[in-house]
Amino acid sequence: MLRYGVIGIKGVGQYHIKWAKNHPDVRLTALVDSDADYVQRAAGEYNVRAYTDYRAMLADDIVDAVSIALPHHLLGTVGLACLQRGLHTLVEKPFALTASLAAAMVKEAQTRNLQIGVMYQYRSYATPQMLKRIIMEGSIGRVRQVLWTWQSFRPEQYYRQSAWRGTWEGAGGGLMMNQISHDIDLLCWLFGKPVAVTAMLGNQLHDTPLEDALGAIIKFENDVLVTLQASINQPHIGDIRQIIGDRGMIILPSAQSLAHNPNDRLKIGLYDRPITESVSAVSDDHHQPHITWRSIQTRPIGQRLAQRAGRFFSSQKPVVPSSGHGAVLYQFVDAVLNGSKPMVSGEDALHALECINALVMAALTGETVRLPLDYHAYDALFSQLIDGKQQIPRWR
Numbered sequence: 369m370l371r372y373g374v375i376g377i378k379g380v381g382q383y384h385i386k387w388a389k390n391h392p393d394v395r396l397t398a399l400v401d402s403d404a405d406y407v408q409r410a411a412g413e414y415n416v417r418a419y420t421d422y423r424a425m426l427a428d429d430i431v432d433a434v435s436i437a438l439p440h441h442l443l444g445t446v447g448l449a450c451l452q453r454g455l456h457t458l459v460e461k462p463f464a465l466t467a468s469l470a471a472a473m474v475k476e477a478q479t480r481n482l483q484i485g486v487m488y489q490y491r492s493y494a495t496p497q498m499l500k501r502i503i504m505e506g507s508i509g510r511v512r513q514v515l516w517t518w519q520s521f522r523p524e525q526y527y528r529q530s531a532w533r534g535t536w537e538g539a540g541g542g543l544m545m546n547q548i549s550h551d552i553d554l555l556c557w558l559f560g561k562p563v564a565v566t567a568m569l570g571n572q573l574h575d576t577p578l579e580d581a582l583g584a585i586i587k588f589e590n591d592v593l594v595t596l597q598a599s600i601n602q603p604h605i606g607d608i609r610q611i612i613g614d615r616g617m618i619i620l621p622s623a624q625s626l627a628h629n630p631n632d633r634l635k636i637g638l639y640d641r642p643i644t645e646s647v648s649a650v651s652d653d654h655h656q657p658h659i660t661w662r663s664i665q666t667r668p669i670g671q672r673l674a675q676r677a678g679r680f681f682s683s684q685k686p687v688v689p690s691s692g693h694g695a696v697l698y699q700f701v702d703a704v705l706n707g708s709k710p711m712v713s714g715e716d717a718l719h720a721l722e723c724i725n726a727l728v729m730a731a732l733t734g735e736t737v738r739l740p741l742d743y744h745a746y747d748a749l750f751s752q753l754i755d756g757k758q759q760i761p762r763w764r
């Protein structure tokens with residue numbers, strides 16, 4: 369039995385508690401939260417030990433693994449302390465404020481032979497899984513260009529209700545750290561390591577020092593060129609995602625299920641011949657290569673599993689979670705107990721965080737930033753952002 373603790377329990381930590389409780393090989397033994405009344409009540413309900421300070425839990429030999437669902441500025445510091453204490457660690461996104469701290473966690477885990485998992489659960493949903501499969505199978509050929517947008521409105525109230533989210537020292541950034549780190553993780557998962565970035569970040573509407581809008585270009589290994597646009601200053605109207613290869617393209621007209629598991633429809637267009645041939649063979653300047661379209665309906669992974677194997681499901685809820693927080697936590701537990709790989713390991717998640725740090729640096733220096741990131745340079749810039757010596761431009 370893996371003895372398990374959850375640190376930070378009022379928000380998304382609830383999911384970690386739920387799935388740790390659900391896992392047959394896990395025994396929830398400790399809950400930690402600075403809200404003393406809340407953690408006492410929850411610990412009473414689950415019959416486990418309550419702590420208001422994670423260090424007190426570390427001092428007791430009560431857990432083998434932990435989930436950390438704390439505000440961003442605590443993820444890395446508490447995560448590193450847990451690893452130093454010899455605990456396998458599942459940490460919420462975005463992993464840490466800086467890639468340098470996340471890299472220190474990865475090194476600590478490697479040295480001690482511990483597992484790190486990072487909660488980038490979008491990878492487990494039906495549409496991202498389908499995208500990955502189509503790209504890996506090669507039917508659209510070598511991916512060349514990607515257009516990826518993300519918009520969803522957030523009012524000032526969003527920052528008022530959790531003060532840490534509205535500051536550099538609390539959140540480590542604006543919409544990239546708070547909202548679209550999931551999307552940046554998906555891009556890294558689909559297209560490989562980011563190698564160079566250029567960006568403009570601005571604050572258009574919000575009363576924080578953080579970015580609330582961005583336009584960026586990210587070059588991934590194999591020269592995949594991604595154009596990314598994101599904003600929290602407009603209503604959500606359905607994002608635009610186009611993945612263009614040498615042999616065809618994928619268009620996601622609605623893309624609901626990047627973040628959830630509803631039915632979704634992908635359009636796949638295949639060219640009559642590879643564009644690499646058309647470029648030299650076509651003699652008419654205005655000829656456009658012919659595309660044959662087909663449409664694919666993604667279905668929630670759970671539904672497919674249910675059809676294949678009824679035993680996965682009780683009448684009320686899945687016994688084995690097929691996606692979301694549960695799937696990531698279960699895979700993390702399997703990595704700890706059986707030596708498999710977490711769904712998103714520390715090394716995997718480091719790419720997204722490095723990319724986010726690099727986008728901030730590119731925007732503020734006005735230069736293309738190459739990866740791997742110069743941690744020393746970013747950490748110096750990050751200190752200046754915290755001190756207000758460097759600022760995201762206000763586009764008013």
Ligand SMILES: NC(=O)c1ccc[n+]([C@@H]2O[C@H](COP(=O)([O-])OP(=O)(O)OC[C@H]3O[C@@H](n4cnc5c(N)ncnc54)[C@H](O)[C@@H]3O)[C@@H](O)[C@H]2O)c1
Nearest residue numbers: 376377378379380381401402403437438439440460461487
């Ligand atoms: N994976 C996802 O889809 C997803 C969704 C939401 C949030 N998150 C991430 O989860 C983390 C927490 O977000 P949230 O929305 O649950 O935040 P929250 O503010 O609702 O919860 C944070 C919890 O930490 C506790 N806490 C704060 N300081 C503490 C301390 N020093 N010691 C112990 N407990 C402390 C708070 O009392 C609270 O219970 C963030 O990193 C966020 O990005 C991930």
